[in-house]
Amino acid sequence: MINIWEVKETNKMIEQENLDVRTITLGISLLDCIDSDLEQLNKNIYNKITRVAAKLVETGTEIERDYCIPVVNKRISVTPAALIGQAACRTPEDFVTIAKTLDRAAKTVGVNFIGGYSALVSKGMTKGDENLIRSIPKALSVTERVCSSVNVGSTKTGIDMDAVKLMGEIVLQTAEYTKENDSLGCAKLVIFCNAPDDNPFMAGAFHGVTEADAIINVGVSGPGVVKKSLEQVRGENFEVLCETIKKTAFKITRVGQLVAQEASRRMGIPFGIIDLSLAPTPAVGDSVAEILEEIGLEYAGAPGTTAALALLNDQVKKGGIMASSYVGGLSGAFIPVSEDQGMIDAVEAGALTLEKLEAMTCVCSVGLDMIAVPGDLPPSTISGIIADEMAIGMINQKTTAVRLIPVIGKGIGETVEFGGLLGHAPVMPVNKYGCEAFISRGGRIPAPIHSFKN
Structure with missing residues (x-):
C-alpha cells in the first residue's frame, strides 16, 4: 500500500533532480x-x-x-x-x-x-x-x-x-x-x-497479443535522481555504490507504482507493469552518461564504461523489483545519443564511438538508439548494423534494438537538430567496409543452442 508520505519523500527528487513519470x-x-x-x-x-x-x-x-x-x-x-x-x-x-x-x-x-x-x-x-x-x-x-x-x-x-x-x-x-x-x-x-509485449516507451511500444483488452503501463525515469544520490557516496567502494543505486531505484519505482495504480483506478482499466528505465532527456542533469561519469569515468566511452553500465543496469532492476511486483517492459538504462547531453559531449570529445556503443548494448536495456549517421550509407551497411545488434540480443537472451537516423545531405561531424525530447546529435562515422555479400545471402540465422529449453 502506497501512502502520501512516500510521495512527499520524493518532492525533492521532482523539484530538484528531474524525476518524472515519463x-x-x-x-x-x-x-x-x-x-x-x-x-x-x-x-x-x-x-x-x-x-x-x-x-x-x-x-x-x-x-x-x-x-x-x-x-x-x-x-x-x-x-x-x-x-x-x-x-x-x-x-x-x-x-x-x-x-x-x-x-x-x-x-x-x-x-x-x-x-x-x-x-x-x-x-x-x-x-x-x-x-x-x-x-x-x-x-x-x-x-x-x-x-x-x-x-x-x-x-x-x-x-x-x-x-x-x-x-x-x-x-x-x-x-x-x-x-x-x-x-x-x-x-x-x-x-x-526479443521485443517485449508491454513496453510503454516509444518508438517501440506495441500491445502484444498476450495482453488483456486494455492495460495501463507506466514508464518512470530519474537519471538525475540517481546521479544526485551517487554524489553523496563519491569515492566509496562498490558495495556502497550498488546499495545506493538500489535504494534510489526503489524510491523512483514507488512513484511509478502510485501513478499506475491511480490511473488504473480512475480509468477502470487493469494495471500492467512499471518500466523503470533511466531514460534521459537533453536537459542538463538528466543524463545516463553523467551517472557513468559520477561512477568514475572521465567520459562515457572510456575504458570501464561497459562494466559501469552493467553495474548500473543490474542495480536499477534489483531496486525496482523490490518496489513493485510487476516490473516489466525494458527496465534498466537507455543510452540514446541525441537525447542525452552527456552522450553527445562524449561523442564530440572523441570518447564514444559507434563500436563502443555497440559493446555497451550488451549490458544496457535496449540498443543503438537515436544515433545520427551519414545519409549516403548503402542499405547493406544499415542492415549489417541491425544484424549485429540482433545477434547480441539473440545470444544474450535480452531485448536489443536499433534506431539509426541516416541524415540525408549531412556528413560526419555535422549536427542535426531534432528538437524537444529528441534533442540534437552529431553525425557519427560508420565503418567504411562493406557487408553486402553477407546481407544478400537470404534466409535465417538459426536460433542459438541455448534456446532449446523445452
Whole structure:
C-alpha cells in the first residue's frame, strides 16, 4: 500500500533532480476490430481507440495536479497493425490508411504518440507483414504521432535475415521521405530482437497479443535522481555504490507504482507493469552518461564504461523489483545519443564511438538508439548494423534494438537538430567496409543452442 508520505519523500527528487513519470501508456487490443473491408476496419479502429482512451489525457493531468508528480507523456500502444490489417490490406498503400487512422485517433484523444504500426517477423514474413513494412516510409512521412517497430529476431527463433535486409532499405527510404526534417521519420522507427509485449516507451511500444483488452503501463525515469544520490557516496567502494543505486531505484519505482495504480483506478482499466528505465532527456542533469561519469569515468566511452553500465543496469532492476511486483517492459538504462547531453559531449570529445556503443548494448536495456549517421550509407551497411545488434540480443537472451537516423545531405561531424525530447546529435562515422555479400545471402540465422529449453 502506497501512502502520501512516500510521495512527499520524493518532492525533492521532482523539484530538484528531474524525476518524472515519463509516460502513462494505455495498451489497447484491436483484435476485435479486424474486418475484411478496409473502410470498416479503419472505422472500427478509430472508434475503439477514441472510446477506450477518451479519458487518458484527462486522467494523467488530474494525477499530476493531485500528487504534484510530472507526467510528461500520455501515449497509446495498439496490437501490431500487420496482424490487424492482413485481412483487408492488399497493398502497402492500404496499410497507410491504417496509419492515418491511428494518427487521427491519437489527435482526437490528445496523446503524444501512438505505437503499434508494427510487424513481428522474427521467423518469416507473410505478404501482409511485407506490405506493412514496405508502407513504413510513407506512413511515417504523412503522420505526426504514429510510431513503428519491426521485430526481426528472437532467442527462440533466430534472426530473419530477409527482414533485416529489407529493413536496411526501409530505414534509408524513411530518411529520404522525411529529408526536409533532417530525416526525422527514422526517429519513429525501431528494429527489435526479443521485443517485449508491454513496453510503454516509444518508438517501440506495441500491445502484444498476450495482453488483456486494455492495460495501463507506466514508464518512470530519474537519471538525475540517481546521479544526485551517487554524489553523496563519491569515492566509496562498490558495495556502497550498488546499495545506493538500489535504494534510489526503489524510491523512483514507488512513484511509478502510485501513478499506475491511480490511473488504473480512475480509468477502470487493469494495471500492467512499471518500466523503470533511466531514460534521459537533453536537459542538463538528466543524463545516463553523467551517472557513468559520477561512477568514475572521465567520459562515457572510456575504458570501464561497459562494466559501469552493467553495474548500473543490474542495480536499477534489483531496486525496482523490490518496489513493485510487476516490473516489466525494458527496465534498466537507455543510452540514446541525441537525447542525452552527456552522450553527445562524449561523442564530440572523441570518447564514444559507434563500436563502443555497440559493446555497451550488451549490458544496457535496449540498443543503438537515436544515433545520427551519414545519409549516403548503402542499405547493406544499415542492415549489417541491425544484424549485429540482433545477434547480441539473440545470444544474450535480452531485448536489443536499433534506431539509426541516416541524415540525408549531412556528413560526419555535422549536427542535426531534432528538437524537444529528441534533442540534437552529431553525425557519427560508420565503418567504411562493406557487408553486402553477407546481407544478400537470404534466409535465417538459426536460433542459438541455448534456446532449446523445452
